[in-house]
Every structure is written in C-alpha cells, then in structure tokens.
Amino acid sequence: MLPTLNGATRVHLILGDPIAQVKSPADVTKSFVARGENAILIPANVTPADLDRFVETIVTMRNLDGLIVTVPHKFACFRHVTEPTDRARFLGAVNVMRRTKTGWAGDMVDGLGFVGGIREEGFQPEGRTALLVGAGGAGTAIALSLLEAGIRDLAIHDEDANRRDTLIRRLMERFGDAVRVGSPDPAGFDLVVNATPTGMKPTDPLPIPVDRLSPDTFVGDVITAPAVTPLIEAARRIGCRTQVGGGMFANLLGLMVDFLLQKEA
Numbered sequence: 001m002l003p004t005l006n007g008a009t010r011v012h013l014i015l016g017d018p019i020a021q022v023k024s025p026a027d028v029t030k031s032f033v034a035r036g037e038n039a040i041l042i043p044a045n046v047t048p049a050d051l052d053r054f055v056e057t058i059v060t061m062r063n064l065d066g067l068i069v070t071v072p073h074k075f076a077c078f079r080h081v082t083e084p085t086d087r088a089r090f091l092g093a094v095n096v097m098r099r100t101k102t103g104w105a106g107d108m109v110d111g112l113g114f115v116g117g118i119r120e121e122g123f124q125p126e127g128r129t130a131l132l133v134g135a136g137g138a139g140t141a142i143a144l145s146l147l148e149a150g151i152r153d154l155a156i157h158d159e160d161a162n163r164r165d166t167l168i169r170r171l172m173e174r175f176g177d178a179v180r181v182g183s184p185d186p187a188g189f190d191l192v193v194n195a196t197p198t199g200m201k202p203t204d205p206l207p208i209p210v211d212r213l214s215p216d217t218f219v220g221d222v223i224t225a226p227a228v229t230p231l232i233e234a235a236r237r238i239g240c241r242t243q244v245g246g247g248m249f250a251n252l253l254g255l256m257v258d259f260l261l262q263k264e265a
Helices: 024-034 048-058 076-080 086-091 110-120 137-148 161-178 230-238 245-260
Strands: 010-016 039-045 064-069 096-099 104-107 129-133 153-157 179-181 191-194 218-221
Touching: 010 024, 010 048, 024 039, 024 245, 048 076, 064 245, 076 104, 086 104, 086 137, 086 161, 096 245, 110 137, 110 218, 110 245, 129 137, 137 153, 137 161, 137 191, 153 161, 161 179, 218 230
Parallel strands: 010 039, 010 064, 129 153, 129 191, 153 179, 191 218
Antiparallel strands: 064 096, 096 104
C-alpha cells in the first residue's frame, strides 16, 4: 500500500475514542499514494481527558503534517485551530487540521461529504424538507450544508436539548425560519438523516420510529461500521432510497485529502 514507507514518510493521524471502527487509515493512505505523496494516516486512540495534552505535545513531532478528527473530538479540537475556515468558525468544530508555520489550519467538511453523497444517489435537496437526528460534530456540519444546498425546512432533534438549541440559534442567524426544533418522528419529511452514533452496536435502538417512514422518503446514515445499519436495512424494506455512511465517506475522502495537501476544499 505504501511502497515508499521510510524515514521521509510524512505522518498524519486520525484522532478518536473509540478508533477501532474507522476505515480512514487505509483509504486516506491509498489516496496519498495515488497522488504521488510519501505519506501515511495512522489511527490514534485519544480520550477526551487526554486530548488537549496530546495535541499540544504532538507539535514537537517534526514529520507530522495533519490530523483527521472523529468522534468525540470535533468541537474540542477547534480550540487548537489558529486558522479556521469560515465554515469551521461558524460551526465551532473541525474534522481536518493541517500543520502551518504558525499553528493549525482547520476545516469541517462532513456536511459537504454528506450532501455530495445524497446527490450522487439521486436526491436533490433544493426546496425539500429534512429531519436531522443528531446535533453533534457531524450533525452540525450536515445541517449547515443542507441549508446551504437549498433545504427549505430543516427540523433538528437531539436528546441533548441544550446542544440542539445552541445549533438552531446559530443557524437561525443565517437561515431564519428555515430551521426549527424537531422530534424523532420522520413522517412527512423528504429526507431523514441519522447523524448520531446510534446503530454502531447491535444492541442500539433505532434512532427514529421506522414505521413512520414512507417509501418516498430518502434516508441517510453517517455510520460506516456496520456498512449497512439497522436503520438503513429497515428503510430499504419499506422501499426508501438510502445513503450509507460509506457513501458519505467516499465523498468526504477527497475533501479531507485536498485540505491536508493544502488544496482548497
């Protein structure tokens, strides 16, 4: 996979807790190689309690060029970014960080990856309605990108009401009454998105009552492992078109690598 692996190889890390479920190390490394880069992505299991100390320490690693950030660190890593994009600044979160001469540049491209994936699956968001379940790192980015893509009515649900309301207030400053508080009930929406970790474990409950879905609803999930979540399986049995987490990641991959290699996302 990396025939040039040697002392000159540039190192990138993906930070998360847990980390065993991520597929990014192989896929991102293959993308580096395909672009002629002598670079590798390595998983790093870092707990929230250790995150700040870890990020502050790794700057001493001279051959470290970038970070990909996953659950649960997307908000916490933002405070280490000295050069955020406008998108990252608005969301207060990052999922990719690039080393600069003065610190870290950061962006949040989860939402762009999700919207690109649903478009490839045939769902066009302009003028449609959507229910987003989950206002965490990925959910905030997806909410922004859906509204920028033309969703006319976005309902947001999160079990953490404070986190939900904080996101809605921020979005309302830019999009007004196109965004509102939602419930888990998916009835009547053109698009339903699960942006929570619910579905990663076999014992997890479904994030929405699937019996309230209609066959003409498009259902998307951000989870990549399992490849097809119980939510997506249930939606397909009803007849819904779907996007799995792998579809989102396929679009996200190029955006992250572009940023890490100092290209515009």
